[in-house]
Amino acid sequence: MKAPRDSYTLFLLPGALAFLAVVVVPFLMNTGLGFTDWQGVGSPHWSGLANYRQLAHDSEFWASFRHSLFMVVAMAVVPTALGLVLAAALTDYVGKHFGTRLASILRACFYLPQVLPVAVAGIVWSWILAPDDGTLNALLKAVGLGSWQQDWLGDPDLALYTVMGVLVWVQLGFPLVVFMAGLGRIDPQLYEAAELDGAGWWRRFAHITLPGIRPEIYVVLTWCTIAALKVFGAVYVLTKGGPGGATDVPSYFSFTTFFEKTQVGYGAAISTVLTVIILALALIGLKLQSRAEEA
Amino acid sequence: MLTARRRRAAAAAVVVAGSLLLASCGGSGSGSGDGKTLRLWHYEGPDSAMGVAWNEAIRVFEAQHPGVKVKFEEKGFEQIQKTAPMVLNSSDAPDVMEYNKGNATAGLLSKQGLLTDLTAEAAKRGWDKKIPAGVRTTSMYDTNGVMGSGTWYGVPDYGEYTMVFYNKDLFKKYGIAEPKTFDQLTAAMDQFVAKGVTPLADSGAEYMAQQYLYQLALSKADRAWVDSYELYKGRTDFHDAAWTYAATTFADWVKKGYLAKTATSAKAEDAGVSWIQGKAPILFSGSWWYGRFQTEAKFDWDTTLWPGSDLTLGSGGNLWVVPKGARNKQLAYDFIDITLSKEIQTLLGNKGGIPVAAAADTIADPKSKALIANFNTLTARDGLAFYPDWPVPGFYDTLVSETQRLLTGSEKPDAYLDHLQKAYDQGVPKR
Numbered sequence: 001m002k003a004p005r006d007s008y009t010l011f012l013l014p015g016a017l018a019f020l021a022v023v024v025v026p027f028l029m030n031t032g033l034g035f036t037d038w039q040g041v042g043s044p045h046w047s048g049l050a051n052y053r054q055l056a057h058d059s060e061f062w063a064s065f066r067h068s069l070f071m072v073v074a075m076a077v078v079p080t081a082l083g084l085v086l087a088a089a090l091t092d093y094v095g096k097h098f099g100t101r102l103a104s105i106l107r108a109c110f111y112l113p114q115v116l117p118v119a120v121a122g123i124v125w126s127w128i129l130a131p132d133d134g135t136l137n138a139l140l141k142a143v144g145l146g147s148w149q150q151d152w153l154g155d156p157d158l159a160l161y162t163v164m165g166v167l168v169w170v171q172l173g174f175p176l177v178v179f180m181a182g183l184g185r186i187d188p189q190l191y192e193a194a195e196l197d198g199a200g201w202w203r204r205f206a207h208i209t210l211p212g213i214r215p216e217i218y219v220v221l222t223w224c225t226i227a228a229l230k231v232f233g234a235v236y237v238l239t240k241g242g243p244g245g246a247t248d249v250p251s252y253f254s255f256t257t258f259f260e261k262t263q264v265g266y267g268a269a270i271s272t273v274l275t276v277i278i279l280a281l282a283l284i285g286l287k288l289q290s291r292a293e294e295a
Numbered sequence: 296m297l298t299a300r301r302r303r304a305a306a307a308a309v310v311v312a313g314s315l316l317l318a319s320c321g322g323s324g325s326g327s328g329d330g331k332t333l334r335l336w337h338y339e340g341p342d343s344a345m346g347v348a349w350n351e352a353i354r355v356f357e358a359q360h361p362g363v364k365v366k367f368e369e370k371g372f373e374q375i376q377k378t379a380p381m382v383l384n385s386s387d388a389p390d391v392m393e394y395n396k397g398n399a400t401a402g403l404l405s406k407q408g409l410l411t412d413l414t415a416e417a418a419k420r421g422w423d424k425k426i427p428a429g430v431r432t433t434s435m436y437d438t439n440g441v442m443g444s445g446t447w448y449g450v451p452d453y454g455e456y457t458m459v460f461y462n463k464d465l466f467k468k469y470g471i472a473e474p475k476t477f478d479q480l481t482a483a484m485d486q487f488v489a490k491g492v493t494p495l496a497d498s499g500a501e502y503m504a505q506q507y508l509y510q511l512a513l514s515k516a517d518r519a520w521v522d523s524y525e526l527y528k529g530r531t532d533f534h535d536a537a538w539t540y541a542a543t544t545f546a547d548w549v550k551k552g553y554l555a556k557t558a559t560s561a562k563a564e565d566a567g568v569s570w571i572q573g574k575a576p577i578l579f580s581g582s583w584w585y586g587r588f589q590t591e592a593k594f595d596w597d598t599t600l601w602p603g604s605d606l607t608l609g610s611g612g613n614l615w616v617v618p619k620g621a622r623n624k625q626l627a628y629d630f631i632d633i634t635l636s637k638e639i640q641t642l643l644g645n646k647g648g649i650p651v652a653a654a655a656d657t658i659a660d661p662k663s664k665a666l667i668a669n670f671n672t673l674t675a676r677d678g679l680a681f682y683p684d685w686p687v688p689g690f691y692d693t694l695v696s697e698t699q700r701l702l703t704g705s706e707k708p709d710a711y712l713d714h715l716q717k718a719y720d721q722g723v724p725k726r
Binding site for chain 2 (some may be wrong): 039040041042126130131132151152153154155156157159239240241242243244245256257259260261262263
């Protein structure tokens, strides 16, 4: 009799070959192009490590990378923290006192930005944030806070934080939904017992909720960090990396290097570095996750 | 051993994956090459002057070539811009396509041998006589892909240039005289500022701000300066009198309130709309706005060339190019020839475009007549100075981000010029 493992191999074969065709081969080709000075047409010329040497001293790239760390805060750290509190509040408070139906509706509302195409959301936000006739400035003026009006996306000292704010709005729904699903696994009797023992909301959150959904927290943090490192759409639609490069991120930097500057070799080197970093972070995340599951 | 069923499944999997692998390595389409089909790509909207003219050219072409079908594919500008090199490298190339002019675009493709040499056709069919010298600059590229001399690789049918659009009603409303000279222009802007109106429509996130700046530089420049900057016929020093004047004047205009700091994040569309809505009395931009303003601006308006400058931004329009791998090149040449015919050129002019070879007396609309007359004035004095982002690939983004800094005041003119110099020197071809 054949071992079941052999039958699985056959089923895995198409997926593995497709993975080879659309991920491994392009990645290897990209890595190869990173060692050339190719302009996108004609024959690539081998340039060795020149692109990587240039990258090491490229202040624009490192600035874009620093902005990536801000994006990690906006897309991973803040949504995870906020998502945890909101998920616990919706499950433990709103669900209990106002019914699970309302909790579900609120959850759907928070998730809505995730469903909206980023191009649409970006355009709508750029209207809201427009300096002269944008809704936000109009609202501030209407409530007597006219002095708070800003050029939200046009001020280089403010633009990065504004983009971060929009990204928190976009991202929040994802951890919320995952955490609420995770909370469903926790035995309600634990909460009841803790309540009977006199534990307040915060103690229940810290000692039951948090340990209970640790695997979900790792998944969300890993997933969102990767999303933050490769964020492109929001930056493209809202600011195109501006003003004055204040919101540039590696993926947008790579895009302009590829297509605007037609430095395909250099753009490929940037993408390769970005892929390696994301891969490393993903592996660390998976390791932490499996450790959490084993614990 | 595998059973027959499993072998079939495995074979199917290999075929599927193999075709995916092939697809990922680039397509392999087939052109017709039968002399019966002309494959044509362009990206003009069907209602634009060019779109209307090209549609008519297709009709004329089919009438003149019985049995030949034009297979037209409408593309987006960005789509062609970003993917053309890859498509032209494959056998999917069309017979004739519209492509962006300049060193980093048509020049790059010609240097890589992806475009057909049109020199003999241009002489044989008289295109070189029809297209004025200043417009022709973007048709010819040398072996390094630098425009201005060498081989014909593209044919422009129309021209474009920048001008001052002004809202006559707003000038009247505030009792301000319409400017004829540069001093009158600045005096008018001072009066608008005094009345709480920001006079210039502007967009920092897209091309408009850098075009104001380049125009200021051009007003202190000459043809040799432009040739150095755009055609690398000398060293470009961003701290010379023209660039320094441009950067300091621009910064000064921001301080004086001629340009709003809040335009930093505005797109060109925002600036155009603010002018159409009568919020800003003056807009300096290109003839590509002309047709739209004719339709949408519900007030009395006029245009004038930038006062006190022989040079302004402008060039021949986008090019017809014939890919090296085109299968029906003779048909492509015939089509280009038709687009340059008096009939099509006149149609283009009457629809708000700027033809390069129209019969002037057949243009009916007075506004279109004025538009074309100004273009002819410019080409007669060799006044088209191209665009500031052309010389170096990626310079557009540099100009946008640096000019945004100048607009917000986060960078001084001197540092601004330093940064432009660095980016220019890095990207300029070594000759």
